[in-house]
Amino acid sequence: MQIYGINFSIGIIAICIPYIAVNSKVFAEQLETIDYKSFESINQINAPKFSSLLTLIWNPIINTFKNFGLYRLECSIRSTVILGFFGIGGIGTSIFLSFQTLNFRELWTYLWSLAILIILSGLIFKKIKFNTTNKILSIFFIAVFFITILFSFSYFLYFIFNNNIENFNSVSSLFKSSSDLGLFDFLKLILETIILSLLSTGIAISLPPLVIGIFNNNSSKIFIKIFAFLLRLIPTPVIILTLLTFNNPSLSLAALTLGLHNAGITSKLLFTNLDSQDKKNYIAMKSLGISKKTSWLLGLFSQQAKSYLAYCAYRSDIIIRETAIVGVIGSVGLGWQLQESLSSFAWQEVTIVLIAYSSIAIVGELINGKIKNSLT
Incomplete structure (x- = not known):
């Protein structure tokens, strides 16, 4: 916000960056438990390396999505509320304004709306079944996975290079500024x-x-x-x-x-x-x-x-x-x-x-x- 100003896209990127780091850590811990002897066995019959690797890591990735995805989704919804307190927008900003005006009836209405959103998203996510034995579903999930990655990365690059920077001069003076912190x-x-x-x-x-x-x-x-x-x-x-x-x-x-x-x-x-x-x-x-x-x-x-x-x-x-x-x-x-x-x-x-x-x-x-x- 200090560099780009108040922008709705700032909220998306502010949530994505730390969550990418956390999810990467979780995925890395899952991949460390894989027995790579299976990968070596598949390579010995001259199978394509990329397909072999994808086959090996697919089950751990799907299991992680099932066990960790719902919790991370709930956390991301709560994070959008917190970002709203800084003026990004959404239900968080409405909650903060209701609190500032001491309109507690309106505040609880927003909170119950948030509760319904969390409950409904949890119920919908639980209904999704990841069937790893179905080839069509597996291909579909792989396609969605890579399309999401490409879209997110392109959106991040577009935002970084196509938005006006508000206070870039103050950022460039990083090494010129002095600190009064004792x-x-x-x-x-x-x-x-x-x-x-x-x-x-x-x-x-x-x-x-x-x-x-x-x-x-x-x-x-x-x-x-x-x-x-x-x-x-x-x-x-x-x-x-x-x-x-x-x-x-x-x-x-x-x-x-x-x-x-x-x-x-x-x-x-x-x-x-x-x-x-x-x-x-x-x-x-x-x-x-x-x-x-x-x-x-x-x-x-x-x-x-x-x-x-x-x-x-x-x-x-x-x-x-x-x-x-x-x-x-x-x-x-x-x-x-x-x-x-x-x-x-x-x-x-x-x-x-x-x-x-x-x-x-x-x-x-x-x-x-x-x-x-x-x-x-």
Whole structure:
């Protein structure tokens, strides 16, 4: 927006760039599990290499789309709402304007519309069947896949080279601008961002099993699922703006907001895994007179603990990046400094903040990678 101005295409590219990186990481992890001896065996009978490679990687790609695509689609819908808070347009801008005018009836109308959109998109996506044994469908999906890639790439190039750049002169003066950001203040912002990430991750990991374990009955589970859905539905900027009407900006308030929103996401995964799990151990422990909470903890949750923590390790990578959004509104951490530097066109400060953010994200991914490897 600082370079190209407010443009609807900016929202598309802003969502695509980080999601391409995340999807590439997921696909790379799937491809690493492939047994390449099959590829070598196919090559020995002089089969076309491209066809052999496509045959080898097709099933992992389709399985990833089925397991990861719906979740990523839901995230992209929520991301469009967040971008609307910056004036890009769409339902997010309407939500933000309704909140600013304190028109809460209109605000809830937009939120329920967003909920219907997420639910309908999920139902439609689940109805799509990827039949890898049907050659016609396989060819169709391959064609759609490559056409989407070509269209997206051409759209990106067209936007980059055929749009008027608003503030290019300020970008070209990157190395001429001076930074007023002191070393002590900069280190304080980094520390705030790290603490914000840790506190939010702790809330997102611990809250779902704690609440489900304490209120372990059918009526409570229905209420928890509804509350978790609302936490996922309401964007983090709306949550923190609501809390800021009653409180002053603080690190704990930002951590609570980000933690609650991500707790709604992790609880969905935990509920899904628990509902599909065999409950024989849980029933057996209850029949022996063990308390219901202890039976749930040892008979159900303990079997899902590793996979749940492995997913939370992946989720913490996203939480680190989301601290920028919360920081902009909550006036904490590097996110707030990034907003201030962009507003004043202090590109040297922007570069320093981005390098710091990237360093925190890389260290976080390395640590989470070690955690996930130890859990699998």
